[in-house]
Amino acid sequence: xxxxxxxxxxxAVNASTLASLTALTARLHSEGCTLVxxxxxSDTPRCYNERGVATLYHLYTEQPALLRGAxxxxxxxxxxxxxxxxxxxxxxxxxxxxSMEAQALLNQSQVAYTYDALVPHIINRSGTDWCPIERLCHxxxxxxxxxxxxxxxxxxxxxxxxxxx
Numbered sequence: 001x002x003x004x005x006x007x008x009x010x011x012a013v014n015a016s017t018l019a020s021l022t023a024l025t026a027r028l029h030s031e032g033c034t035l036v037x038x039x040x041x042s043d044t045p046r047c048y049n050e051r052g053v054a055t056l057y058h059l060y061t062e063q064p065a066l067l068r069g070a071x072x073x074x075x076x077x078x079x080x081x082x083x084x085x086x087x088x089x090x091x092x093x094x095x096x097x098x099s100m101e102a103q104a105l106l107n108q109s110q111v112a113y114t115y116d117a118l119v120p121h122i123i124n125r126s127g128t129d130w131c132p133i134e135r136l137c138h139x140x141x142x143x144x145x146x147x148x149x150x151x152x153x154x155x156x157x158x159x160x161x162x163x164x165x
Contacts, residue, residue: 013092013112017071021094021114024073028096034076040069040091051125053133056084057154060147064088077102077115078122080133083146086111097122099134105143 013021024036024045033047035055046066048055059066067088074081077095082102085093086109093106098115099122106113121138122131130138136153137146 013114017092017112018114020071021073021092024071025094025096028073028075034074036073037066038071039066052131053078053080053084053150054154056081056088057150060084060088061151076122078131078134079105079137079140080146080150082106083137083140083143084150087143087147101134101138105146109143 020038024038027033027045027047028036031047033049034051035048036045037048037059038045056067067085067090069089069091071092072085072090073094074096076097077085077093078099079101082099082105086105090111093111093113095102095113095115097117097119098106098113100118100120102122103113103115103118122134123129124131129135133150133153136149140146140149
């Protein structure tokens with residue numbers, strides 16, 4: 001069951017937005033995507049299959065126009081992903097799983113959002129600890145601070161893949 005944030009909030013989702021997000025979420029499921037982005041003014045959603053925040057970070061840094069005003073359906077939204085969406089100007093979001101830390105950032109923004117499950121934090125892929133990006137951004141209070149940490153993380157990951165030990 002999809003949940004919207006508090007109906008009295010400026011973040012509340014209207015019926016039209018809910019229908020749009022429902023369609024994007026259906027595509028997320030039917031195509032096995034991890035992220036679906038419908039750029040503002042477009043009728044063609046774009047599906048992505050990468051895990052983690054890599055796709056959002058790439059869009060934020062290299063194709064920011066795709067995020068401005070966009071509607072997004074995402075499987076898992078932690079604080080880092082929420083920061084990229086807020087700073088990128090995303091208008092609408094549906095998350096299958098949303099962390100409370102991400103919700104706090106979204107509540108400080110203009111992003112209208114819904115979610116299926118709200119969790120204290122995002123866990124790592126092995127299910128043994130916090131997601132590295134969630135932990136990295138845990139004490140950040142502003143999206144830009146999260147993004148600076150994500151940029152460092154992405155750079156370290158790229159360097160490690162170029163120079164494996």
